[in-house]
Amino acid sequence: MRILVTGGAGFIGSAVCRHLVEKGVERVVNVDKLTYAGNTASLQSVADRPNYAFRQVDICDDRAILEILRAEHIDKVMHLAAESHVDRSIDGPAAFVETNVVGTFRLLNAVLEYWRGLPKAEQERFRFHHVSTDEVFGDLPFDSGIFTEESAYAPSSPYSASKAASDHFVRAWHETYGLPVVLSNCSNNYGPYHFPEKLIPLVILNALEERPLPIYGTGANVRDWLYVEDHARALEMVVTRGRVGESYNIGGRAERTNLSVVESICDVLDRKRPRGGGRSYRELITFVADRPGHDRRYAIDPSKIERELGWRAQETFETGLARTVDWYLENEWWWGPIRRQRYAGERLGSARKGAA
Template sequence: MRVLVTGGAGFIGSAVCRHLVAGGAERVVNVDKLTYAGNLASLRPVEGRATYAFHRVDICNEQALLDIMRRERVEAVMHLAAESHVDRSIEGPNVFAETNVVGTVRLLSATLSYWSELGSEARDRFRFHHVSTDEVFGDLPLDDGVFSEESAYAPSSPYAASKAAADHFARVWHQTYGLPVVLSNCSNNYGPYHFPEKLIPLVILNAIEDRPLPLYGTGANVRDWLHVEDHARALELVMRRGRPGESYNIGARAERSNLSVVTSICDLLDSRRSRKGGGSHRDLIAFVSDRPGHDRRYAIDPSKIERELGWRPSRPFEAGLSDTINWYLANRWWWEPLRRERYSGARLGGRYQSAS
């Protein structure tokens, strides 16, 4: 297929682009605005490939999107472009509404115009895959419940609210206009090329540099951790084989408290390298004031995608976390410029630490 990927320079988007190119897609078209979280270095493995193209375009630019779709003759759109950091959404919600809601509507409008121009067979094959998050479902008790595709929406942050609104618009474009839309909602991702302000890379890199490891509250908040490469495989399956109008929850059944994740990182690093001055990396853990509206727990039931599409995660969390640490230790070329150019010492200390 000829696939347009929005947000393809981001963490999950770049994994999708690398996965599709490696899998032999006829054409992978990456459209990204290149905000602070976009990094073309994450696409280095596919740069120069004849089947890969990059366009620096804002998804709010409807005409530019339509022009690219026509020129590239795309057969599917995978929409991953989004502002995605909860802490940033609390500090400045307007940009989240603009990108995640207005941008999604304009992309849907451009796609509908393009899809309407296609012949009947091409329209039948076409898919618009809207990629979302489990955060739209809100908060779960620490000891009960999981999110299913039928769970009610109850977002707790401006980020989650903006993604919930985008989900609803995507469904409307299917119900009202007939656009063949499929949706997916994923749990927390981790793995290589993860932006350094998110929990797992922040803790790994701060520990490497012997900085404090900030942890909100008591670290009791629980997330289901999904390796980004397993997620990329799932997203391709949903795009190719998902039923229009349906949504698919993607999770790894790998719930861990934030404290458990951080101590696991510390122990793995202790086994690989000695800390300056001795002692354990656990000694660097620093509990900080919790953020407003911090959801206690997210947990996904992935039974539907397992049953209908045959997807299963291939990496147990412990093995995936170990591999992720090894990647960061071996790839300073990727993360050191981001740490040096984009963040002050105060932010590295925890202002933008996030579990989500």
Template sequence: MKFIITGGAGFIGSAVIRYLLAETSHEVLNLDKLTYAGNLQSLKSVESNPRYRFVQGDIADADLVEQLFSDFQPDVVMHLAAESHVDRSIDGPADFIQTNIVGTSVLLEAARNWWKSLSSEKQQAFRFHHVSTDEVYGDLDSTDALFTEETSYDPSSPYSASKASSDHLVRAWHRTYGLPVVVSNCSNNYGPCQFPEKLIPLMILNALEGKPLPVYGKGEQVRDWLHVEDHARALYQVATRGEVGETYNIGGHNEKTNLEVVHTICDLLDELRPQHPGDISSYRELITHVTDRPGHDLRYAIDAGKIDRELGWVPEETFETGLEKTVHWYLDNSDWCRQVQDGSYQRERLGQA
């Protein structure tokens, strides 16, 4: 089959592309605007693969998107392109509205127009897979509650509100026009090639440089952690085997407070990189509690029973095995980290323009 992946130079998108090209025989077209979070270095291992094609462009560019559908003739669209960092959405929500809402509407229209042009058999086989987040559900009130596919939406940040809006658009295009869609909502991802504004890579790289490890408030916020390669496998199952019109929650079964995550990273680094910077004897000494961000949800946790029952997917990584692999990756890929930190990865982006 032919897959269009939007946002394929991002953290999760690049993992999906690496999975598709390594584990299947499908063709992939990667459409990515290459904003700050898009990094072609994360796709170096596949850039020469004859089944892979990269196009730099904006999902909100209707003419470009329509042309790509016509030229590439996709069987599946996996829509991962999104502005995704909560802090950035608080500082400047306009980009989130433009990409996550307007961009999704443009992509849906292009997909609908392409789908209408297909034969009846190909229409039945076509899928539009919208990749979303558990943050659309808002905050969990109790310690034993879980997000299910029926949980009401209650987003707290401009980011999660924009993703909730895009989820509603996708479902509306299915109900109104019959476009064959599937939706997935995932918990917090971690793993290789994650941009270091996110918690886990930020803590790893700050610790290695002897910088403070900023923890919001008391670090009591609870998240369910999902290794990105487990997520890529799940997304493939949803896109190719999910039932049209259905939603699948994808979680790692790994609830941890932010402080627990940071402590575990510090302990791993104490073991794997005992040459501490400065005069500290443990990386835990770098932990610094900072003022909590506005509207910070306390707890997210996903019930991933549906995708297990219906599609047979369960995560392969525990938090302990996944985090150890992640720390090793950042220790072993200092060039990737350096290029992101000093901004030199963006020169390749500009060279592609």
């Protein structure tokens, strides 16, 4: 296989690239614009491998994408490039429309032109895998319901609306032009190399620095959590074995309230890096005003991918969280420079950015 991964310097994208390269895929080409969340240091372990290449290109540059597809003889595209932080989408939705909607549209055009020029046998092997989120389905009551592949779309934020739009464009390119696509929608990911404005790394690092651990509202909002390396394995299965035109929900079967997630992190840190005086990190928990349009609950049913492709999450939330905390304790070389820099005029760890 010769796979092009868009957004491969991001959190999930870098996990996918590391997984594919280390598994020995013939060629993995990472295309990333390198916005604030893209970090080539996340690929340090595979950067010198002969089957890996990095190209700093914006997916909105369809001509450059087309040239890479042709030069590298790509037969699979895994599209992960996206703006993905809900708070940022509320403060500045234009970037989300540009990357997630317009960028996907331009990428689809380049891929379609490339695919049409392939010999028949190569056309049949080709796949375009669009990686999306469970947030496109809106939210659920606290006590009932679960998202399936047939759930209606009901996005609540500018971020989820932009991802929903990109999902629809991908399906339209399949139905209208015959492009062989597969789609997947995942629950909240966590694990190593997660950008420090997101909930779990933010709480870990704020706690280590004795900063407040901000939680929106009462912390009752519920999310399903998926360890990123489990997700990378699932994505490989979808792009190689998924049925054309189908979508697959990928979740960890690990629903937790935001408050319980933060408390679990505190408890792990209490064991691994105790505070002075016998105090618990839970004392740093701070409740802040809720954000607009905050979805109550996400819950995803991964039965289809488990049944059809044989995928199962290998990490429980408890084992995955322990591995994640260990990684952040051991890898300040990666997160330290990010943590110290300023972006968007605001320090990481504020009550507004990255609250639960």
